[in-house]
Amino acid sequence: MFIIMYIRFKHIDSGETKDVKMGFSWPTLFFGFLNPLFKGDIKWAIIMFVLTIATFGVAWLFFPFVYNLFYMSSLLRKGFIAYDENGYPIDRLNKNNKVNEVNKVTQ
Template sequence: MMVNLKNPVTNQFKQCKAGFSWTVFFFGFFPALFRGDWKWLLIILGIDLVTGFWSFGLVSGVANIVFAFIYNKLYINDLLSAGYIPADESSKNALLAKGFTVRE
């Protein structure tokens, strides 16, 4: 389910998927890189490097599966914390249905 978020200060719009992240599942840290999400890029890349080095990539693969389930929620929470708000009523309802705290 896609949600539209808007920053009322800069009028910047972002369209995000709420739910499982297939892009993180298949491509690891690259979605964070392309979104400019530097915090989670470094965290995922660091976990991949540290766990992949001594386990021949097995633990890194498991970590990417875990991040596939939680990354979109982390990304949307960071955007909401940065001042983004739902751009429309359907996005607001979708976020509330997924358990996000939305301010007006």
């Protein structure tokens, strides 16, 4: 039996929330660069498109294993905070977040 784990990300200013699945990305396997494009992750959509063309499709098989990790990293850089299923911040993911640096200065 497989356990599917999602991490909820909440933006510190706008309150926008996004749920991101950990691990393998099935939508990326089936839809390739369209998955990040639909999520608004333009940077990775372009990178995936270019690398898929340059490697004659081999990169298409690589990205499903790593895209969710790349997407989570980009959300953290944009000011989102990671929370677990109980609503507590995940310190291990948030430790390198720019928002934590600001909070340390203001305290």
